[in-house]
Amino acid sequence: MDDKEALRVGAAVRRRRRSLGLTLAAVATRSGLSVPFLSQIENERARPSARSLDRVAEALETTTARLRAAADSARAVDVVRVGEGEGVRRVVRGRHQLSALEFTGELDLGREFQHRNDELMYVVQGAAEVEAEGQAYRLEQGDTLFLSGGVRHRWRATMPGTRLLVVAVAEHVDATFDPRR
Numbered sequence: 001m002d003d004k005e006a007l008r009v010g011a012a013v014r015r016r017r018r019s020l021g022l023t024l025a026a027v028a029t030r031s032g033l034s035v036p037f038l039s040q041i042e043n044e045r046a047r048p049s050a051r052s053l054d055r056v057a058e059a060l061e062t063t064t065a066r067l068r069a070a071a072d073s074a075r076a077v078d079v080v081r082v083g084e085g086e087g088v089r090r091v092v093r094g095r096h097q098l099s100a101l102e103f104t105g106e107l108d109l110g111r112e113f114q115h116r117n118d119e120l121m122y123v124v125q126g127a128a129e130v131e132a133e134g135q136a137y138r139l140e141q142g143d144t145l146f147l148s149g150g151v152r153h154r155w156r157a158t159m160p161g162t163r164l165l166v167v168a169v170a171e172h173v174d175a176t177f178d179p180r181r
Helices: 003-019 024-031 035-042 050-059 064-074
Strands: 088-090 098-104 119-125 127-132 135-140 144-147 153-157 163-169
Touching: 003 035, 003 064, 024 035, 024 050, 035 050, 050 064, 119 127, 119 135, 127 144, 135 144
Parallel strands: none
Antiparallel strands: 088 098, 098 163, 119 144, 119 163, 127 135, 127 153
C-alpha cells in the first residue's frame, strides 16, 4: 500500500464503522488495536501496516480490499458533461456509495424492479408514471418519489423529452437499518 492510499483509507474506515453503529472502543476491542491508534487512522494521521489494516477490516466485518476500494472513491471528483450518453446515461461513474442514472425520452422499460437499497426518482423535465406497492403515482417536472429498499416498482416516461434522474444507494453497499429513525 503506498502512502497516498494508506492516508486515504481513514475515511473509508470511519464510514464503515459508523454504518455498523460501532464506537472506536468497540473496534479496538474487536481488533486488538488501541482507540488512539484507530482514531489516528480515521483522521488520516497514522498509516496502518498491512497487518493492522487486516485487523481493522476483520473488526469491521469486511475485507481490506473493500476498504481500499472505498478509499479510492472517498475523495473522487468527476464531472459528467451533458452530452455524454443518450437515452440512459450514468451521471456518477465508477463504484461509489450511490448510483445515479438519467433516463431521457419516452422510455417504458416494460419490467418491474426491486432493489435492495433506497432509491430516489426526480423528474427533471416532462412527466412519468410510477407504480409502486400497488399504487400509481404521476410525477411531473420537479416532483420526487422515494422508494425504500425492497419496494417493487415499475415506471415509464409519459411525455416526449422526459428526463428522469434516478439516484440510489449502490447495490454493492450494504445499507444498514438505523433503529434511531
